[in-house]
Amino acid sequence: MAKTKAEQPNTQSDGDRLAELVAYLRDKRTTLREEWARRITEADLLHVMSAEEIFSEITAVYDNYVDALQTGSVETLQEYARDLSERIIPRGVDTDEVLGIVLLLRDVLARSLFTEYLSNPTLLNDILDAYEPAANRIAVTVGVSFVDERERVIREQQESIRELSTPVLQVRERLLILPIIGVLDAQRARQLTEQLLGAIQANRAKVVVMDITGVGTVDVAVANHLVQAVEASRLMGATVVITGLSSRIAQTIVDLGVDLTMMKTVGDLQGGLEEAERLLSAGDLPVEGL
Amino acid sequence: MATELESPRRVAISSDNDIVHARAQARDMSIALGFSSTDATLVATAISEVARNLVVHAGGGDLVMTAVADGVKTGLTIEASDRGPGIRDVEAALGSRYTGRGGLGLGLPGARRLMDDFSVDSSAESGTVVRMTKWRIIDELERLRQRRSRDGLPQGARDGTR
Amino acid sequence: MDVPILQQGDVLIASVQSDLSDMQVTRLRDELTTLVGSSRATGVVVNVSGMDVIDSFTARLLRSIAEAARMRGAMTYVVGIRPEVAIALVHFDVDLAPLQTALDLDEAMHLLRQRRHRHASNGD
Numbered sequence: 001m002a003k004t005k006a007e008q009p010n011t012q013s014d015g016d017r018l019a020e021l022v023a024y025l026r027d028k029r030t031t032l033r034e035e036w037a038r039r040i041t042e043a044d045l046l047h048v049m050s051a052e053e054i055f056s057e058i059t060a061v062y063d064n065y066v067d068a069l070q071t072g073s074v075e076t077l078q079e080y081a082r083d084l085s086e087r088i089i090p091r092g093v094d095t096d097e098v099l100g101i102v103l104l105l106r107d108v109l110a111r112s113l114f115t116e117y118l119s120n121p122t123l124l125n126d127i128l129d130a131y132e133p134a135a136n137r138i139a140v141t142v143g144v145s146f147v148d149e150r151e152r153v154i155r156e157q158q159e160s161i162r163e164l165s166t167p168v169l170q171v172r173e174r175l176l177i178l179p180i181i182g183v184l185d186a187q188r189a190r191q192l193t194e195q196l197l198g199a200i201q202a203n204r205a206k207v208v209v210m211d212i213t214g215v216g217t218v219d220v221a222v223a224n225h226l227v228q229a230v231e232a233s234r235l236m237g238a239t240v241v242i243t244g245l246s247s248r249i250a251q252t253i254v255d256l257g258v259d260l261t262m263m264k265t266v267g268d269l270q271g272g273l274e275e276a277e278r279l280l281s282a283g284d285l286p287v288e289g290l
Numbered sequence: 291m292a293t294e295l296e297s298p299r300r301v302a303i304s305s306d307n308d309i310v311h312a313r314a315q316a317r318d319m320s321i322a323l324g325f326s327s328t329d330a331t332l333v334a335t336a337i338s339e340v341a342r343n344l345v346v347h348a349g350g351g352d353l354v355m356t357a358v359a360d361g362v363k364t365g366l367t368i369e370a371s372d373r374g375p376g377i378r379d380v381e382a383a384l385g386s387r388y389t390g391r392g393g394l395g396l397g398l399p400g401a402r403r404l405m406d407d408f409s410v411d412s413s414a415e416s417g418t419v420v421r422m423t424k425w426r427i428i429d430e431l432e433r434l435r436q437r438r439s440r441d442g443l444p445q446g447a448r449d450g451t452r
Numbered sequence: 453m454d455v456p457i458l459q460q461g462d463v464l465i466a467s468v469q470s471d472l473s474d475m476q477v478t479r480l481r482d483e484l485t486t487l488v489g490s491s492r493a494t495g496v497v498v499n500v501s502g503m504d505v506i507d508s509f510t511a512r513l514l515r516s517i518a519e520a521a522r523m524r525g526a527m528t529y530v531v532g533i534r535p536e537v538a539i540a541l542v543h544f545d546v547d548l549a550p551l552q553t554a555l556d557l558d559e560a561m562h563l564l565r566q567r568r569h570r571h572a573s574n575g576d
Contacts, residue, residue, distance in 0.1 A: 144438065148435075151431050151434070151435070154431060155431055193539060194326075194328055194535065194539070197535035197538055197539065198535055200535075200555070201534075201535060201555070204555055204556075204559075206555075206559075228539070228542040228543075231542040231548075232535075232538035232539050232541070232542050233538075234553060235533045235538040235541055235542070235548065235551075235553050236533055236535065236538055236553065236555055237531070237553045237554040237555040237556075237559060238555070306473040306474050306475050307473050309473065309474065310471050310472070310473050313471060313504070313505045314471070314504075317504060317505070327536050328535070328536040328539055330536075331504065331505060331534075331536035331537060331539070331540050332536075332539070332540050332543070334504065334505045335505050335506070335507050335540040335543075338505055338507040338509075339507055339508060342474070342507070342509060397507070397508055397509075399545060400507075400508050400543060400544040400545065400546075403543040403544075404540065404543050
């Protein structure tokens with residue numbers, strides 16, 4: 001027991017120290033987990049979770065923690081931390097709470113080690129030498145996993161926002177509408193083209209009505225992208241009907257050297273849809289290239 | 291000022307099949323650098339054009355592909371060099387009507403439109419060097435991730451988070 | 453044969469499985485041209501869905517397949533151009549207007565059938 005530990009020689013190897021540490025942590029599992037849970041509640045962390053949920057999660061973290069200490073591999077812990085993050089992020093748990101609970105565990109374990117090995121300062125020093133770097137690595141792993149998951153969520157949201165800003169709507173079989181609204185810059189035009197072609201492929205569309213009523217002005221670069229989008233669509237077997245073409249944009253396109261009579265343009269969206277229906281029911285008339 | 295990210299990849303071009311090989315390499319390298327499938331295809335297509343020039347007009351040459359960084363941009367620079375007869379009128383060769391029939395077109399205008407930066411140095415004495423780069427902007431999230439991996443921090447790395 | 457060419461009714465179907473070298477593309481053009489003549493085919497479908505990259509050389513050859521077939525009384529459709537490839541192609545100066553395209557093989561066969569019926573009903 002404590003007396004025996006105090007009397008042990010101070011020439012333990014790294015591996016022995018770690019093994020002793022792990023054995024200790026397993027031995028004290030119940031007490032330490034309870035202490036940790038108590039400290040978490042005291043600090044008002046994870047308040048979105050019930051007491052049972054907290055205890056269940058910290059048990060998993062504790063066990064993974066000790067395993068990581070033993071094996072030196074943080075992989076399982078990483079996997080668990082990612083999982084946990086995926087669950088708690090939608091519930092509004094923030095970075096400070098995650099770091100908070102991990103540091104609390106570190107404190108709880110360190111305090112416990114102090115108490116246990118107090119009578120043998122040299123041994124205590126050795127044990128802490130083994131404990132500290134491992135514990136720090138674990139804290140960083142959990143923190144980074146959480147942040148990674150947050151960033152993944154942000155990226156997903158960015159993607160959704162981008163897609164929503166240029167929706168491609170399937171009206172009926174083989175017919176898509178692409179309403180373009182707002183400022184069209186080169187990057188958006190590029191993204192629009194990719195989305196359009198992807199939608200043509202996914203929906204097996206034969207006609208796309210591209211409505212640019214809501215677009216103010218376009219510069220030559222953007223007009224170029226629009227023309228390219230129409231040409232690329234044709235290469236995938238789809239005809240693009242452009243509606244809402246202002247005289248200003250028409251001029252920009254003509255200035256590009258594109259023969260507008262070769263592009264299908266109709267005054268308004270309604271007219272465009274009627275033209276689209278006509279094209280679809282007529283079956284294929286060879287699609288003219290630009 | 292662009293800085294090299296890793297050591298350049300060199301591909302010798304002398305035959306028809308080398309062109310096919312170069313396309314695939316360019317595409318793979320672009321994807322590995324985080325370019326979209328579309329951009330990777332544009333790069334591979336541009337490489338195909340200049341590689342063909344090397345085979346058809348210069349009797350062979352070298353392609354060097356280098357990953358580069360410049361501020362918030364990351365890119366792939368391709369250098370195609372040969373010891374051929376040189377292009378007499380670079381301006382005309384780059385003009386968009388220089389397509390010609392029967393394969394006389396040098397494919398340079400197409401390559402230029404496909405890439406972001408593009409330059410040609412050519413003389414009868416030293417041959418021709420075509421230098422072209424495709425860039426992409428690294429957003430804040432990716433920059434943070436890159437810095438983390440450089441600092442040796444454990445990666446949370448789920449796929450699709452480039 | 454680099455590219456398998458099948459005959460279905462009076463339509464020749466060539467399916468490109470992967471990226472082709474210049475020589476392979478040229479051979480394909482020559483083979484198709486010969487076959488259209490000898491088989492009296494009225495339609496040709498070139499499926500390029502297996503191609504990661506189509507550059508100006510290949511694009512010109514696809515066009516020349518269409519032109520050669522047309523001179524022998526056959527209509528050509530190129531199908532399966534991938535979105536990225538379509539975007540790349542529009543950067544070139546190659547005139548692709550003579551090239552008829554469709555999304556996939558099914559669509560092309562449907563269009564070829566329609567043409568035949570239209571010609572038949574027109575008394576051609």
